[in-house]
Amino acid sequence: MGTERKYSFMRRGFYRMRLNCCSYGKFFSSSPPLTPIALPSPKETHLWYVIPSEVKGESLLNKYMEILSPSEKENVLSVGGDELRKSALLARTLVRTTIARYQINSSISPRSLKFRKSIHGKPEVDWQQGDHCEPPPLHFNISHTSSLVACGVTVNSPIGVDVEAKQRTVKHNVLTLARRYFSEHELEALTAIKDPQLQHQEFMKLWTLKEAYVKALGRGFSGAPFKTFTIRFGSAIGASEISVDLLDDPSDLTCNWQFMLLELAGSHYAAICTEKDVTNEGNTKGPVKLTVWKTIPFVEDKCVSGTETVRILCGSR
Amino acid sequence: MAARIALLKYLRVEARPAQLRNPRLIGGSFSQLFKRQFSEEVRGSFLDKDEVRDRVINCVKNFQKVDPAKVVPNAHFQNDLGLDSLDTVEIVMALEEEFGFEIPDNEADKINSINLAVDFIASHPQAK
Numbered sequence: 001m002g003t004e005r006k007y008s009f010m011r012r013g014f015y016r017m018r019l020n021c022c023s024y025g026k027f028f029s030s031s032p033p034l035t036p037i038a039l040p041s042p043k044e045t046h047l048w049y050v051i052p053s054e055v056k057g058e059s060l061l062n063k064y065m066e067i068l069s070p071s072e073k074e075n076v077l078s079v080g081g082d083e084l085r086k087s088a089l090l091a092r093t094l095v096r097t098t099i100a101r102y103q104i105n106s107s108i109s110p111r112s113l114k115f116r117k118s119i120h121g122k123p124e125v126d127w128q129q130g131d132h133c134e135p136p137p138l139h140f141n142i143s144h145t146s147s148l149v150a151c152g153v154t155v156n157s158p159i160g161v162d163v164e165a166k167q168r169t170v171k172h173n174v175l176t177l178a179r180r181y182f183s184e185h186e187l188e189a190l191t192a193i194k195d196p197q198l199q200h201q202e203f204m205k206l207w208t209l210k211e212a213y214v215k216a217l218g219r220g221f222s223g224a225p226f227k228t229f230t231i232r233f234g235s236a237i238g239a240s241e242i243s244v245d246l247l248d249d250p251s252d253l254t255c256n257w258q259f260m261l262l263e264l265a266g267s268h269y270a271a272i273c274t275e276k277d278v279t280n281e282g283n284t285k286g287p288v289k290l291t292v293w294k295t296i297p298f299v300e301d302k303c304v305s306g307t308e309t310v311r312i313l314c315g316s317r
Numbered sequence: 318m319a320a321r322i323a324l325l326k327y328l329r330v331e332a333r334p335a336q337l338r339n340p341r342l343i344g345g346s347f348s349q350l351f352k353r354q355f356s357e358e359v360r361g362s363f364l365d366k367d368e369v370r371d372r373v374i375n376c377v378k379n380f381q382k383v384d385p386a387k388v389v390p391n392a393h394f395q396n397d398l399g400l401d402s403l404d405t406v407e408i409v410m411a412l413e414e415e416f417g418f419e420i421p422d423n424e425a426d427k428i429n430s431i432n433l434a435v436d437f438i439a440s441h442p443q444a445k
Binding site for chain 2 (some may be wrong): 078116164168172180
């Protein structure tokens with residue numbers, strides 16, 4: 001029996017990891033497998049998230065390293081600082097384990113998944129063609145902060161996810177940031193809020209929504225500069241709706257996109273942007289069903305939608 | 318200004334049908350003249366790269382979220398300094414304030430390391 005390389009994740013005093021050679025432990029076979037989940041329907045969105053500070057233990061982190069591709073491992077190891085490196089590792093782990101749960105076919109495991117970038121640089125799954133396998137129309141998008149990593153999954157619709165800590169500080173005054181990066185309407189809306197804490201919160205909400213939209217479009221920050229579109233809260237349909245319109249044609253309310261804004265665990269805003277499902281005889285106004293899981297891959301999954309942990313602030317219910 | 322006058326002079330003199338039938342000839346001479354005049358004219362307003370690097374590094378070090386010890390010339394904003402998209406936008410703003418010119422959004426996307434910021438700023442004549 002040959003020896004396998006075990007990537008030692010945490011080494012006191014080192015930023016660069018040394019590769020250790022040692023034989024495989026038995027821990028891999030004794031851990032619970034990933035809970036299989038049915039693919040979301042076209043009107044559904046799934047959101048999985050992990051809290052890095054709750055993921056402990058070198059052996060668990062090493063296990064996560066094992067499911068990454070060689071280039072992902074290299075990228076993770078090149079990140080400086082233990083906390084940042086952990087967040088980078090958890091992001092890749094979350095994507096791989098999440099997609100593998102959907103049991104597209106039995107040959108897919110977290111480690112076997114391959115990824116590529118779209119023509120505009122957005123990460124997507126590179127489905128390997130099996131004999132009787134049609135690539136499923138699964139879309140995903142991840143967002144990570146040092147305190148929370150999230151992965152959204154849809155079927156048939158591009159998705160953009162952004163998470164930010166509610167309390168995160170910004171160096172500049174939020175109105176200065178808004179003046180430089182937001183649309184006029186958004187700046188006006190922010191300026192109208194007099195309480196600085198509320199104003200800060202509204203800024204963060206707008207930021208996550210705008211990021212989620214840009215990520216759903218998949219063309220990068222420069223492909224859809226923040227100043228070129230406006231996020232509006234409320235519409236003729238109802239106050240809980242969020243919409244986006246493009247500045248060069250304000251009459252063209254870009255109806256294709258729908259948003260959800262959540263508060264997770266009382267500490268983070270999460271914005272999700274997806275394309276509306278138009279298959280139902282042109283009826284695009286149906287509510288989107290959102291299911292949220294909090295996970296520690298290979299350890300535990302908890303469905304938290306409908307609980308205090310997930311507060312839907314705005315958008316389809 | 319001198320470049321503009323020289324250009325106009327050149328264009329006025331050379332507007333002869335024979336010349337016009339060979340646009341490549343005009344194009345070649347035009348660009349040579351342009352390069353010579355333009356670069357002499359403007360060389361003075363490009364900042365020295367080392368000076369730009371020092372100022373960029375100082376600017377980033379002042380960013381509260383950043384560990385000053387990690388701010389080295391080849392530091393990558395996301396991977397080495399742990400900055401996310403909102404932080405990067407703030408750094409771009411801080412650099413705009415430091416160098417007195419606006420960095421277009423479609424360029425800002427590509428500035429995600431100290432070296433890239435330095436290269437960009439040092440090649441921009443509007444940087445002060």
